[in-house]
Amino acid sequence: MFKSIINFWKGKDFMSKVLGDFETMLNDSETMFVLVNKRLTGEDTETDIKDTIYKMDRTINKLQRDIRKRVIEHFALQPTVDMPTSLILMSVVKDAERLGDYAKNLYEVTELLQRPYDKGYYEDLFDSMDKKLLDIFQKTKKCFIDSDEKLAQEIVDIERGIVKACDTGIEKLAKSKLETNQAVCSTLTLRYYKRICAHLGNIASSVYMPLTDLDHFDEKTRQGEVQ
16 A cells, blocks of 8 residues: 555655655754764764754754645645545654654763763674664665565564664663663663664554554564564
8 A cells, every 4th residue: 555655646746845855854863873873982072963963853853844734735635535645654754753853862862971882882782783773774764765565574673673682781781780871871872772763663664564553563563473
């Protein structure tokens, strides 16, 4: 259904503009994510990224409002024909907006962190999650725009592994004797990684999940209990 909907609207002004803005939301949140992770790991501690992060977050929020406004206006003109399209778009733009929020939250962790994560410590606890999430960012954009169901399912499978690793990492931290600042910031980082991963998974799963299950593809499916 999703593929037929997207194919029907591709090339039309309404969908072209909406998909373009939606892709911009994903691109901006990905850029925020990259900048923040460089700060977390000490790869870049000199560049002042605060204004950039907050400006991008405001842009993402504005694009979400603009897309929703256009969808509502368009739906008012074509209420029957475009209802599935409208509901899907309203759902995924919310997820895209949350990506920006969590990237901003990660930046706030960098302000709390007394020193960047040591490379060895980061690799041991986070196990290249930043690189894996960056890969999912790129694959999610492609699978949604191309309506690629196979790639979407691949993303969801990868996501389950990252979510599980985040939970395991938090359990490990709870039992550790790390200094308070490092333990708290590491826990927040894992939590925000997990939520970013979940929202990317929501966007990817919208390619093949029934409309009734959008936004509910969360706990059971991420624990491997897909019905």
